[in-house]
Amino acid sequence: MTILKRTDRSRNLILDAADAAFREKGFAATAVEEIATRAGLTRKTIYNLFASKDDIAAQLIARVEANDTAYRDRMAEGEDALRILEDVFQDSAGWCLANPSLAKLALSPLDRPSLEPPDGRPSFQGLVRDILVLGQRQSVIRADEDSNLMALVLLGIYGQAMLSALAGGQFAKEDVTHIIRIVVEGIGEPSLP
Numbered sequence: 001m002t003i004l005k006r007t008d009r010s011r012n013l014i015l016d017a018a019d020a021a022f023r024e025k026g027f028a029a030t031a032v033e034e035i036a037t038r039a040g041l042t043r044k045t046i047y048n049l050f051a052s053k054d055d056i057a058a059q060l061i062a063r064v065e066a067n068d069t070a071y072r073d074r075m076a077e078g079e080d081a082l083r084i085l086e087d088v089f090q091d092s093a094g095w096c097l098a099n100p101s102l103a104k105l106a107l108s109p110l111d112r113p114s115l116e117p118p119d120g121r122p123s124f125q126g127l128v129r130d131i132l133v134l135g136q137r138q139s140v141i142r143a144d145e146d147s148n149l150m151a152l153v154l155l156g157i158y159g160q161a162m163l164s165a166l167a168g169g170q171f172a173k174e175d176v177t178h179i180i181r182i183v184v185e186g187i188g189e190p191s192l193p
Helices: 006-025 032-039 043-049 053-065 069-076 081-098 100-107 124-137 147-166 173-185
Strands: none
Touching: 006 032, 006 043, 006 053, 032 043, 032 053, 053 100, 069 081, 069 124, 081 100, 081 124, 081 147, 081 173, 100 147, 124 147, 147 173
């Protein structure tokens, strides 16, 4: 059994309380005081551990992004990359629809992503890029395009589709497959290497 330091326990209590509050009330309607009450901590403790409510939301999103072990295990076993990619986006869509206020923050970041995923921490962009690389090695994803660029294009199209769904639009399971196929297979003939 892992024993957490008091600071780590408090951080987890805050993140869990914020997650519940954001799901119930939404990000904008949740005050730091509400999170403190739910966590059983003081507002001062929250501000000692997090810079702001936005920081708490960013940490919640990072916690979700870091939960990629099952996908990476499937990749290590050599499972079909297209199947893993579809599952990753289906699972993400389910999370987005269940967590609309956090999903909007995750899908509309203040800092625009770069071609390279962030160093030193797991990221959704990095997971998608790594699955694309696996698919290129398996010859199920076109290899004539850079995997970092394809990941950004795929995430951009998916992000816009999810933002539309969160605003009241429709989003069907088949949409994920269609978006992935357009990006990884391309439209028209592949360019020469």
